[in-house]
Amino acid sequence: MTARLDLRTLDTVPRELRPPVDPRGLGVGIVHLGLGAFHRAHQAAYTEDAIASAGGRWGICGVTMRSAAVVGQLAPQDGLYTVLCDGGTRTTARVSAAVREVLFAAERTAEVLARIADPAVRVVTLTVTEKGYSHDPATGRLLCRDARVLADVADDGTGPRTALGLLVRGLQRRMRADAGPVTVLSCDNLPHNGATLRGLVAEFTDLLPAAEATALRAWTDAQVRFPGSMVDRIVPATTDADRERAAAALGVTDAGVVVTEPFRQWVIEDDFAASRPAWERAGAVLAPDVAPYERVKLRMLNGSHSTLAYLGALAGCRSIADAVADDGFRGLVERMLADEVIPTLDAPDGMDLRDYAGQLLGRFANPALRHRTAQVAMDGSQKLPQRLLATVRACREAGIEPRGSAFAVAAWMRWVWTDRTDDGAPRDLDDPLAPVLRTAVADCTSAEQVVGRLLALPEIFGKDLIDDPVVPGLLADALARLTADGARTAAGRG
Structure with a gap:
């Protein structure tokens, strides 16, 4: 049986296919909600290139929201995975090392909340798809009567289950820990995604008991920024044939392969609460208006x-x-x-x-x-x-x-x-x-x-x-x- 990609086998991978950064000792500075193929082929790739260019402890704690499948793919591989870039006539491969921790929210909720409250974390990003925001897409407002939203507001001890509940409860824990400012960056296809997310966080907060809501609203207004962003890269579902191509190139088996195209684009509103990766050094556009x-x-x-x-x-x-x-x-x-x-x-x-x-x-x-x-x-x-x-x-x-x-x-x-x-x-x-x-x-x-x-x-x-x-x-x-x-x-x- 072919050995599996991980930190122990990484040195056997052809040198030109290895990550441009050393994953060993790369600390976590970003929490990402929605660890799907798109994030791994897009924002994680930009982040790795930014670290390679400008340094920084910007490793990603990737949180999967729907199932533990991604954990099964990446955790045994120490977060490593291959990005196959198909240009039609030419395919390139590179192992990515930006994801340094993988958590399934439903099973490790406390650890996700602790990561959001970690002072070393300065950015929280999201790709949870349009339906993951618990909102009415026609109005952009929170679905206040949604059973899952109400359960997260009630906080019955099992931990939040929606992305919004997880984010708000994480911010609340960060406030209580006095962990400092943080930027929350939506990377989903929502109109005015930053402003929309800011409004949804405020609406969710207002459903909390009055004293909690007042304190969290004041802290969020002072300590959190919600810049808008626009992302563009086509990332189709990975097939068995793709995994076979990656194995042939690497010489090891990779269960976490993602496939994408050469084109990529990321435009980010330049409005951050604290430090961030040098994404512009990786080709992202920092703009006053997205x-x-x-x-x-x-x-x-x-x-x-x-x-x-x-x-x-x-x-x-x-x-x-x-x-x-x-x-x-x-x-x-x-x-x-x-x-x-x-x-x-x-x-x-x-x-x-x-x-x-x-x-x-x-x-x-x-x-x-x-x-x-x-x-x-x-x-x-x-x-x-x-x-x-x-x-x-x-x-x-x-x-x-x-x-x-x-x-x-x-x-x-x-x-x-x-x-x-x-x-x-x-x-x-x-x-x-x-x-x-x-x-x-x-x-x-x-x-x-x-x-x-x-x-x-x-x-x-x-x-x-x-x-x-x-x-x-x-x-x-x-x-x-x-x-x-x-x-x-x-x-x-x-």
Whole structure:
């Protein structure tokens, strides 16, 4: 049996594939909530490069929120894992050593809270996905009546289970320990993610007993910063073939391999409460305002990504690369970007949005990544407001007919309504609002009914679109065509 990657076997790995920093003795300075593949291929990679360039004890304590699977992958490997970077024609590999501790929140809650309260920790980062914020994506407000939120507020002794509860209780412990200022940095695809998280922390805090709430609010206002950020890198699910490629390159087995593309981008609002890694030395952009970058990424990359995911999944395309290879799907996305998204965006300084659109489609077409349409299609109720509905609303305000954006939203509606793809395969609706969505469309017999029922869900669509004089009709027409003709034919006809 091939030996497994860890600190003992690291010296047997080819020198050019070893980490640029020595993991031995690298102290923890960052706590990260949501230790998935994206973080390991993105922020952890930037952090390691920043340490290599400028030094600092910025090792990461990675906290997995959903299951212990990542602990099983990384803990026996001393936090080491391989990043495979696939450029389509060339693949590179490098072992990463930035993650120095791995904890499963549900089993080691006390240790996670202690880490957040550790004076050596100056930054807490998050990639818990949109649904991990216990909020209403249409309003950005806390789901105050959510059972898990209320349980975390009550603090029954079992420890918090939501990311927000874990964060607030950790900050509360930090306050009591007088451990100093800390920066909380959201790296998820939320509009105004820093301000949104700051507001959610405040709302959660206000649910605590009055004396606790008053003290924690005052301390948070004085000691904690919540800068915004924008992250961009495609990180598909790892396959057995990827693990085999890594083993062949390293000469040892690696259960924690992540796969990504050469492109990466990180824009961070320059508003920190204390010290931080020199991320700018690794290529990150420190900016006074992240919002223009954020809107571009959410509406252009994420909006077109979701469009290709729903259309492709309906048509039986397994990957985004397969979907963008379809002339009809690609053409629809190109028109949507050119005619609706770009005209309603303000480009950040020095950024050519039409050039960026072309880059996006080239990245999506990378055959080496095989980003699954079903993976991108997950949690649509949480993603739609910022990825597609923001463009629909911007178009209406600008007097532009949002035909392409409405078609994309209708593709999601079709995904919700049907139980089969166009080729007869079963459809799996993976969404935190799945029961609500199924109930809403259960007895619908027409596209108009589906549109009416779904637009009536304010937690997704707000309260304005159902009464819009144009949008419901565009949605009903597109959904009717998708239902009658299938995704490929409907998209091909525009």
